[in-house]
Amino acid sequence: MDEDILYHLDLGTKTHNLPAMCGDVKFVCIGGSPNRMRAFAMFMHKELRLEGDGEDIKDICARTDRYCMFKTGPVLFISLSYGIGIPSISIMLHEFIKLLHHARCCDVIIIRIGTSGGIGEDCTGSVVITDTAVDSFFYPRFEQVILDNVVTRSTELDKELAEELFNCSKEIPNFPTLFGHTMCQGRLDGALCSFSKEKKNIEMESTVFAAMCGLVCVTLLDRLECDQINLSHDVLMGYQQRPQLLISNFIKKQLGLCDQMS
Template sequence: ENPSARLSFSCFFCPRNGPVYVKNPHLDLMDEDILYHLDLGTKTHNLPAMFGDIKFVCVGGSPNRMKAFAQFMHKELGLEGDGKDIKDICAGTDRYSMYKVGPVLSISHGMGVPSISIMLHELIKLLHHAKCCDVTIIRIGTSGGLGIEPGSVVITDIAVDSFFKPQFEQVILDNVVVRSTELDRDLAEELLEYSRECKDFPTLLGHTMCTYDFYEGQGRLDGALCSFSHEKKLEYLKRAYNAGVRNIEMESTVFAAMCRLCGLKAAVVCVTLLNRLEGDQIRAPHEVLVEYQQRPQKLISVFIKKRLGLWNAQKLIDNVVV
């Protein structure tokens, strides 16, 4: 039997940072808040009872990947059962999938800024209504690398836009609002330190560039439309590399901006599926890509177990000679 299965997760934490807060005075005037895309609500569900013990939120694009991560964490935390019948809390909607394992919430966000933005609005309100305290939120995903080995895990130090600026532009009514994309530096450094426990893949700190498009917006030559040359593409990507960019994805700037405004400690940890300086199409075999996608999950598992005080206990168990 795994002794960690008997531990109470709540005992490891105190509300150092207070509850998750929202920056919307209109919410106080509402009799009920319906989290439509999550199939949850303040009157239909007891959100503090369901989610009040959440300390870690992990988000990623694919519903299947986030279910697999939840099942992985179920095993890593030594919880009862095999985790195969884990319940999708958002089963009443086809937009997102959400799974809870102990103090960990695993939720999909789809692809691109608009999709993750909708999910984050409702997720942050959910954490607020549930009176969650001291929450860390991490995006785990895939990306295209720049000048680094495929399979490398990039911990984002700064999320930048397509002009390599650390900002997110949000159109609100008819105004362009610019928001900072600063992430928690201490959290990034902590994750980098814990990556030493994952010796089978390289991990590094680097800038992550967020785009609004997978094809032209990322300088690909293989989309249905393309208005630039191979030389122009390489010139742009090399400028991005020289600016500190080590990977490219489609969610990090809005993720960083929204989490920062709501006081959430946030990090972005993505594996690279290819080196964009060498090509545009992902050609690695399926089994290789599956293993790549597990790499950020392994690092975050180490992080969560260390935060919960389970890592050293598990290492002692593993070293016991029967």
């Protein structure tokens, strides 16, 4: 291919020096809102003891309003600010993986962080490290129709990575962390609702993520009871930072900076 245009990221192999921009990337964190991911990037900048205060971190994809991307040291942060659910996430993942290829990155660890529903009265606020993502039929698979063929990919995640994340969580006593299966979501509380109260599903993009990377989410509510989040703003913000604390400690351990943990 003479030129590869990563349209939704507004990057290309002829217009950008991708190896210079991202060739040193070893970790990728994929999350939700641009403000949250930029704040996480600034937090990691300080945790990694990099020069400056991190206030000058820029959006690499600033010329497009589809996705946002920030970089600090060997860590890349991607905000899923465009669309929602599997289709838009799949577009981002494919273009992003091609970006890593063109940047000549190797041995990259990709982790999705965010929020999800949970099951059980005591689940709220728990950080869940996903070991397997399942579809609406409880199968550990991601199915996609490609050129009239059904392509099935496994959604069992890297067990060694999950164990390392869990071991890091033992050093953070402020909140519970556990392994869990994550179900890819089917909505039940929309404007046109055809589901009974007895039919529930849990999360939004887990199967397509699990087919390509890892998952760490914090639970915000018991999905066996409701879909409505009634936490206060301050509590919600605190919960959303929990996966970030776990991932920051994991990255510092991988970089040999464990003695600098805050």
